[in-house]
Amino acid sequence: xxxxxxxxxxxxxxxxxxxxxxxxxxxxxxxxxxxxxxxxxxxxxxxxxxxxx
Amino acid sequence: xxxxxxxxxxxxxxxxxxxxxxxxxxxxxxxxxxxxxxxxxxxxxxxxxxxxxxxxxxxxxxxxxxxxxxxxxxxxxxxxxxxxxxxxxxxxxxxxxxxxxxxxxxxxxxxxxxxxxxxxxxxxxxxxxxxxxxxxxxxxxxxxxxxxxxxxxxxxxxxxxxxxxxxxxxxxxxxxxxxxxxxxxxxxxxxxxxxxxxxxxxxxxxxxxxxxxxxxxxxxxxxxxxxxxxxxxxxxxxxxxxxxxxxxxxxxxxxxxxxxxxxxxxxxxxxxxxxxxxxxxxxxxxxxxxxxxxxxxxxxxxxxxxxxx
Ligand SMILES: [Zn+2]
Ligand SMILES: [Zn+2]
Numbered sequence: 351x352x353x354x355x356x357x358x359x360x361x362x363x364x365x366x367x368x369x370x371x372x373x374x375x376x377x378x379x380x381x382x383x384x385x386x387x388x389x390x391x392x393x394x395x396x397x398x399x400x401x402x403x
Numbered sequence: 404x405x406x407x408x409x410x411x412x413x414x415x416x417x418x419x420x421x422x423x424x425x426x427x428x429x430x431x432x433x434x435x436x437x438x439x440x441x442x443x444x445x446x447x448x449x450x451x452x453x454x455x456x457x458x459x460x461x462x463x464x465x466x467x468x469x470x471x472x473x474x475x476x477x478x479x480x481x482x483x484x485x486x487x488x489x490x491x492x493x494x495x496x497x498x499x500x501x502x503x504x505x506x507x508x509x510x511x512x513x514x515x516x517x518x519x520x521x522x523x524x525x526x527x528x529x530x531x532x533x534x535x536x537x538x539x540x541x542x543x544x545x546x547x548x549x550x551x552x553x554x555x556x557x558x559x560x561x562x563x564x565x566x567x568x569x570x571x572x573x574x575x576x577x578x579x580x581x582x583x584x585x586x587x588x589x590x591x592x593x594x595x596x597x598x599x600x601x602x603x604x605x606x607x608x609x610x611x612x613x614x615x616x617x618x619x620x621x622x623x624x625x626x627x628x629x630x631x632x633x634x635x636x637x638x639x640x641x642x643x644x645x646x647x648x649x650x651x652x653x654x655x656x657x658x659x660x661x662x663x664x665x666x667x668x669x670x671x672x673x674x675x676x677x678x679x680x681x682x683x684x685x686x687x688x689x690x691x692x693x694x695x696x697x698x699x700x701x702x703x704x705x706x707x708x709x710x711x712x
Contacts, residue, residue: 371620371658374627381627383414383426383433399471399623400637 360384362394373398425624428661436628443625447479447613456611457570459488464568464608466559467494467516467523469508470635472574474515475622476614478629480572481519495562497555498527500535504636511633526562528554539711540640547640550711553703563608575612578619581664582649584671589649593674607696618664 359382363370370384376395377388388394414423416435423433427442434442451457465480467473477494484490496512498505509525516523529535532554539554540547563571587593614622626632641647656663689695690702697703 369654369658371618371654374620374624380422381424381436381624383423385426386413397623397627399620400635 356387356389358385358387359394362388363396366396368396424628425621440625440628443617443621444479444482446617448483450616451483451611451613454611456572456613457487457490459490461490461569462567463490463492463570463572463611464559464563464566465492465494465521466571466573467496467512468574469496469510469512469515470574471626471632472576472579472614472619472622474511474574474631474633475626476572476574477515477519477521478626478631479613481521492521493566493568494521494523495559495566495568496523496525497558497562498525498529499551499555500528500537501638501640502537504638508635511635515631522566524562524566526558526565528558531558531561543711544640548644548646550707551640553707557704560608568608571608571610573610573612574614576614576617576619576622577664577668578650578653580612580615581653581667582646584667585649585653586645589645616665616668 357365359375359377360370363373363375363384374397375382375384375386376397377386377392379393379395414426414433415421416423416438417432418438419435421435421437424436425434425439426432427434427439457463463480463484465473465477467477477492480492484492494512494516496509498509512525513523527535528539532539536547536551536554540550543550559571584593587595623632653664688697688699690697690705691700692705693702695702695704701709
């Protein structure tokens with residue numbers, strides 16, 4: 351579980367050591383920009399953009 | 404204006420007020436799904452127009468691996484092509500023969516083309532070269548991407564000729580192109596980029612890269628919004644490549660210094676322009692062994708054949 355007081359997606363990712371431009375994030379099932387604010391109740395999904403053309 | 408009661412912390416599209424799915428930079432703006440998709444396709448359309456990539460009467464071979472970039476390419480083209488005069492796509496998939504990787508992407512490619520109603524052909528390394536990639540590479544995994552790249556280029560050219568294509572479109576994106584510039588520089592071979600780009604050899608079917616100004620991340624987002632995103636296995640050979648290291652390094656730089664990737668592409672284009680007058684057009688030669696057009700005595704493929712023994 352990610353403890354996300356009230357932070358942006360970007361801050362959460364950086365804290366996890368993830369480069370925000372290598373992933374796309376959904377919050378409660380909807381894709382959101384990386385400055386979206388998330389809180390502890392939100393269900394966050396981090397989708398990695400794997401390589402391969 | 405809709406989206407009056409968006410939950411806290413949710414931003415809206417600058418164009419219509421719907422919930423935003425993306426924050427783009429330069430200029431900074433938020434876009435909703437529909438406006439992001441529109442912007443994405445428009446940029447591809449502009450890349451094609453500015454690069455004079457397509458002409459009436461063209462039959463475009465779309466190199467469709469089934470992975471994300473080529474899937475996005477096929478999707479965008481299927482949306483853009485109807486507006487162009489007499490331009491037709493044909494999808495070509497190269498089956499290199501990579502166990503545990505290719506089967507799933509092949510199936511994805513087939514599903515996509517039947518959904519889009521695009522003519523589709525598959526050509527395999529086994530058919531063209533007598534062996535699949537896994538067997539060709541045995542013990543040479545370090546050189547996998549170089550070897551596979553040369554063979555794939557040849558396979559695409561053969562297939563494109565076989566199915567009457569006048570252009571070959573590949574899914575190379577902005578990240579790929581920036582990585583290539585940096586890799587050539589790191590290998591001490593920057594001139595190679597210019598050599599490759601400047602080769603206007605009438606014996607080659609011209610290659611076009613409609614996604615070359617589109618960041619990889621936006622391609623993934625576009626696919627998700629088109630409901631065409633699939634979690635597919637990664638090519639097992641990528642971990643051997645210098646490209647994997649350069650990729651991580653560049654995306655870190657891009658995050659900390661937005662615009663880095665575009666700057667690399669711009670540098671390349673500037674060097675190309677400076678060299679344009681100085682370049683002596685190389686005479687079109689034919690490979691001593693196979694007769695393919697090439698720049699030296701032997702073509703890349705025949706040199707590879709020798710080095711593999
Ligand atoms: Zn909008
Ligand atoms: Zn040859």
